[in-house]
Amino acid sequence: MLFGRFLSGTAPALVGQRLYLRQPLSADFETWAALRAVSRGHLQPWEPSWAEDALSRDGFRRRLAWFEKIKRQESGEAFFLFARRDDSLLGGITLSNIRRGAAQCGELGYWVGQPYAGQGLMGEALRLMMQHCFGGLNLHRLEAATLPENVPSQRLLLRAGFQAEGIARQFLKINGVWRDHRMYGRLADDPGL
Template sequence: MALLDWMSEPVGPVLRGQGVILRSPHASDYAAWSALRGLSRGHLQPWEPAWPEDDLTRAAFRRRLSIYERERELGNAWPFFIFDHQDRLAGGITLSNIRRGVAETGTVGYWIGLPHAGQGLATASVRALTTHAFGALRLHRLEAACVPHNHASRRVLEKSGFRQEGQARAYLKINGSWADHLLFGLLAEEADAGGRPTS
């Protein structure tokens, strides 16, 4: 149980956006996370990699937390859970694939549970993460991708200042099949302190 004890402690920053709070996942989040993911399975699966059979189990959640912690320690990723203004778990957002040196770049990915979809929480979360990435983390560029027919995700990126830069064929394996993706980017000088586009 010692492993779960340290995982239940807050790790990393708490980010605040318009109507959202982003914080690191804790072991105590398992029940809310499992319930939200289970309820949202049909809503999320068309846009995500295939879920393992045990994906919603406590053991799989523990593995997920271990991976998150290792990635944080290496400086490769910053995973957050998204909570709404009533402190309800609404989804997740991650800054991953952080590359330092000549790149100073990271990749943004996010999901919102079905009961919270269409309320602007994804956009608020991307903006909060963008502010952190360009501020405290001093990154120069953020990247994101979505399948062409995921109009909601595309709109989130556009409203957050990301510009479409191209399309990659068979970019990621989504729901068991290789899928083309639209590629988006945002530079630090293109975002203001609130993560909004300056142009």
């Protein structure tokens, strides 16, 4: 099993049955760019517009710099998902907009590569992330948003114990258009974690 090489490094990992989460590293660029390229048609309908250099090394460096910035500011954390069996990159999950004080909450975003969609991997990753957020980070609430037509993402959130909370009008600019989003929330003391 190869995944142990990442557990002994500086990037802490969250380990599940079939996968583990760890912070992205510059050495991940080639596998990340290849997976995103293969998955472009699968991902673009649900994401902000891709920059012209989205899959370039410079684009990846900017992404890593943003990940480092939110970690340093304690406003978020980013992880890549890897298969335990062979260290294949599967996708990513990000906690952002952490609000402390009276709120103690943050927002989750995630993506899975097209070859790995529909295999329950993101469900496992989401459970690991929730345990980290509610346990290690001591958050009280997690939020997530999906496009109304993104039924697989909505099912994922409902299976993970999130509750639908309504529609946020023109919440995010997705693929160049301001889009309404269905909002979901989960509390630390909701059952089923």
